[in-house]
Amino acid sequence: MNSDWSLDPQLAAECTVLGDLPLSRALLNNDANYPWVILVPRRAGMTELIDLPEHERATLTKEINDTSRALKAISKCDKLNVAALGNVVSQLHVHIIARFRTDAAWPNPVWGKAPRKDYEPNARKRLIMGLSERLQIEPVQG
Amino acid sequence: MNSDWSLDPQLAAECTVLGDLPLSRALLNNDANYPWVILVPRRAGMTELIDLPEHERATLTKEINDTSRALKAISKCDKLNVAALGNVVSQLHVHIIARFRTDAAWPNPVWGKAPRKDYEPNARKRLIMGLSERLQIEPVQG
Numbered sequence: 001m002n003s004d005w006s007l008d009p010q011l012a013a014e015c016t017v018l019g020d021l022p023l024s025r026a027l028l029n030n031d032a033n034y035p036w037v038i039l040v041p042r043r044a045g046m047t048e049l050i051d052l053p054e055h056e057r058a059t060l061t062k063e064i065n066d067t068s069r070a071l072k073a074i075s076k077c078d079k080l081n082v083a084a085l086g087n088v089v090s091q092l093h094v095h096i097i098a099r100f101r102t103d104a105a106w107p108n109p110v111w112g113k114a115p116r117k118d119y120e121p122n123a124r125k126r127l128i129m130g131l132s133e134r135l136q137i138e139p140v141q142g
Numbered sequence: 143m144n145s146d147w148s149l150d151p152q153l154a155a156e157c158t159v160l161g162d163l164p165l166s167r168a169l170l171n172n173d174a175n176y177p178w179v180i181l182v183p184r185r186a187g188m189t190e191l192i193d194l195p196e197h198e199r200a201t202l203t204k205e206i207n208d209t210s211r212a213l214k215a216i217s218k219c220d221k222l223n224v225a226a227l228g229n230v231v232s233q234l235h236v237h238i239i240a241r242f243r244t245d246a247a248w249p250n251p252v253w254g255k256a257p258r259k260d261y262e263p264n265a266r267k268r269l270i271m272g273l274s275e276r277l278q279i280e281p282v283q284g
Binding site for chain 2 (some may be wrong): 025047048049050052057058061064065068069073079080081082083084085086090097099106107108111112
């Protein structure tokens with residue numbers, strides 16, 4: 001039973017919900033500096049990847065791979081960054097970030113580097129539509 | 143055939159080889175600020191997690207989990223950070239870092255925060271022995 005799970009308020013405030021994959025809620029980080037998806041397994045009380053039971057860890061690996069492929073295909077990025085950190089928001093979540101040699105933080109990791117930047121509404125909508133289509137999830141906001 | 147694979151020179155310079163897991167070479171980053179293992183799949187020419195064929199991606203997931211558990215058990219850390227970035231060293235590698243609320247970068251990610259710090263030789267040896275034992279790999283340096 002995971003009826004106790006709810007999305008962390010900070011993630012909710014900073015992201016747009018793309019929809020639900022079998023295990024994870026998929027979010028788009030509202031920062032136009034980098035196409036940046038966050039996957040949040042809908043399991044209460046978990047903070048580490050190793051907290052997931054083995055079969056769900058396999059599901060998450062598949063969801064990370066699918067999201068990585070979708071983000072790469074849509075963004076034509078130079079590199080993907082995949083990370084589970086959780087030092088600030090402890091709720092288990094995985095960052096999948098499309099990086100470009102020309103982006104605001106390259107070659108550094110993105111955290112704490114560039115001020116958050118608003119998406120141009122049409123660019124944001126196109127990205128959400130593209131991700132939703134490739135990940136076969138219904139957009140719940142757009 | 144992966145006879146073409148060799149460890150990236152920058153990783154080789156900054157790390158101590160712990161030994162080989164079924165897929166990955168396991169390294170200890172020579173930075174006493176954080177107990178920090180790096181897994182490098184012994185596959186030539188790969189830069190992204192999604193470059194690995196599916197069965198090797200599953201093996202890597204298991205190796206990440208095993209290493210995470212070993213590092214957590216030995217270090218008694220507050221949090222694990224797991225990341226595949228590769229913006230500087232493009233050879234596919236995964237960071238598994240034990241974090242403490244008292245460490246030199248907390249709560250930020252570790253990259254670019256604190257100057258590298260040498261291990262006290264006995265502390266380094268104990269960590270290498272502990273990791274080698276838990277990961278069931280023969281120490282090749284120590």
